[in-house]
Amino acid sequence: MAIRPFAIGEKLAAALSTECIRPAQVSDGVAGIQPQLLVEPADEQQLAEVLRLANDANLVVIPRGGGTKLDWGNPPRRADLLLSTRSLNKIIEHVWADLTVSVEGGCTVTALQAALAQHGQRLAIDPLWPEHATVGGMLATNDSGSLRLRVGALRDLIIGVTVALPDGTLASSGGKVVKNVAGYDLPKLMTGAFGTLGVITRAVFRLHPLPRLTRTLTSVASSFKDAQVLLLRIQDSQLAYSALQMRLIADAPQPQIDVLFDGTEGGIAAQVAAFRAIVSPAPVAEADGHVWNARQELYSAARCDTDTSAVAKLSTLPCNIEDVAVTLCAKATSRLRYSLVVQANGIGHVLLRGEPAGLAAFLSSFRAGLERNGGSLVIHQQPDSAQHLDTWGSSCDAVPLMHALKSQFDPRNTLNPGRFVGSI
Numbered sequence: 001m002a003i004r005p006f007a008i009g010e011k012l013a014a015a016l017s018t019e020c021i022r023p024a025q026v027s028d029g030v031a032g033i034q035p036q037l038l039v040e041p042a043d044e045q046q047l048a049e050v051l052r053l054a055n056d057a058n059l060v061v062i063p064r065g066g067g068t069k070l071d072w073g074n075p076p077r078r079a080d081l082l083l084s085t086r087s088l089n090k091i092i093e094h095v096w097a098d099l100t101v102s103v104e105g106g107c108t109v110t111a112l113q114a115a116l117a118q119h120g121q122r123l124a125i126d127p128l129w130p131e132h133a134t135v136g137g138m139l140a141t142n143d144s145g146s147l148r149l150r151v152g153a154l155r156d157l158i159i160g161v162t163v164a165l166p167d168g169t170l171a172s173s174g175g176k177v178v179k180n181v182a183g184y185d186l187p188k189l190m191t192g193a194f195g196t197l198g199v200i201t202r203a204v205f206r207l208h209p210l211p212r213l214t215r216t217l218t219s220v221a222s223s224f225k226d227a228q229v230l231l232l233r234i235q236d237s238q239l240a241y242s243a244l245q246m247r248l249i250a251d252a253p254q255p256q257i258d259v260l261f262d263g264t265e266g267g268i269a270a271q272v273a274a275f276r277a278i279v280s281p282a283p284v285a286e287a288d289g290h291v292w293n294a295r296q297e298l299y300s301a302a303r304c305d306t307d308t309s310a311v312a313k314l315s316t317l318p319c320n321i322e323d324v325a326v327t328l329c330a331k332a333t334s335r336l337r338y339s340l341v342v343q344a345n346g347i348g349h350v351l352l353r354g355e356p357a358g359l360a361a362f363l364s365s366f367r368a369g370l371e372r373n374g375g376s377l378v379i380h381q382q383p384d385s386a387q388h389l390d391t392w393g394s395s396c397d398a399v400p401l402m403h404a405l406k407s408q409f410d411p412r413n414t415l416n417p418g419r420f421v422g423s424i
Helices: 006-017 045-057 109-117 135-141 185-190 224-235 264-277 289-303 320-333 356-370 399-409
Strands: 022-023 038-041 059-064 081-084 091-094 102-106 159-166 172-174 199-206 213-220 243-249 258-261 286-287 309-315 337-342 347-354 378-383
Touching: 006 022, 006 045, 006 102, 006 337, 045 059, 045 081, 045 159, 045 172, 045 199, 045 320, 059 135, 091 109, 109 135, 109 356, 135 199, 159 185, 172 185, 172 213, 172 289, 213 264, 213 289, 224 243, 224 258, 224 264, 243 289, 243 320, 243 399, 258 264, 264 286, 289 309, 289 347, 309 356, 320 337, 320 347, 337 356, 347 356, 356 378
Parallel strands: 038 081, 059 081
Antiparallel strands: 022 038, 091 102, 102 199, 159 172, 159 199, 213 258, 213 286, 243 258, 243 337, 309 347, 309 378, 337 347
């Protein structure tokens, strides 16, 4: 029989100071499951010891950074301890000459970027809610943003990691230089694993210089087909853009295409002239950089209306973006409305609003259509009153391998059980 959290209270108190432990509150619930204790270790050694104690006692641990994406994934099977990383918030080493940084997992993305900017550098990602999202949480959910189109995803930027495993081991892999390849698999493995294998206590990233100037342009396409043609034409060109997306709002009659350029004044001017020529005769206008927050606005809007909203991340082939838009438009009625933001690489985010039962039915059919064409739909929020669909959809061929990795790293199912693909 599992030992309940308060039964190991004395052991936790011996490992941590009393202010690091408190009863969990209603606001600490995870997808409707209520933990009993919240534990906030002061350093990675304490965090590893908490994991060891919980693992030995057969308790379930839910890691939490800033809590911005704690509602993503399937509900956990159980939740005993909520393990906060917010005290692990230091920037350990910024080797600006080598364009690398080592940072603790509980540091917020905004705090990290502010420190890097003092040396004219940045971590080239734009995740959701960066002022609250932590480095560890961002890695666990693999939340890269629109800049991945040019510099790559998080798996391309992380070069080292330290992870607290359920048995209390602190395991490190990778290094502090960009060309280091030893142990590179562990950083990649932990990125996007939803905290099911270990808790990220620190990470090492390769960096990029801050751009001197940035400029955003928006072009309006006359139809979904024209938008698809423009996106592919831009991708086939020699343009050196940093981000490229299509926005589709139900109330707006035409899709909008946004492109981001950065660099020197002369270089950007040449890129803008080339862009205008490529999309001609479509109109082009200067745009505020705020358009790159469109993805976050979808998620924020859904959280303000949990009873009649759903939001999901989709993936499709770049040549199938038109089909996705056509499908959404065909289903749009006064009772089912949508908004879509999709990057040129086929990764998009869709907000749906309508009657809960209708949303569930549409999400199911929409997912089936995407999967038939090699895509996917990951549901991040759906109405509480609707019959809930699995967050991840059809299991992929890699699920048996994922289960084997879970058994190797976390044989007692201590971390986030049931939350990931295939109910891992």
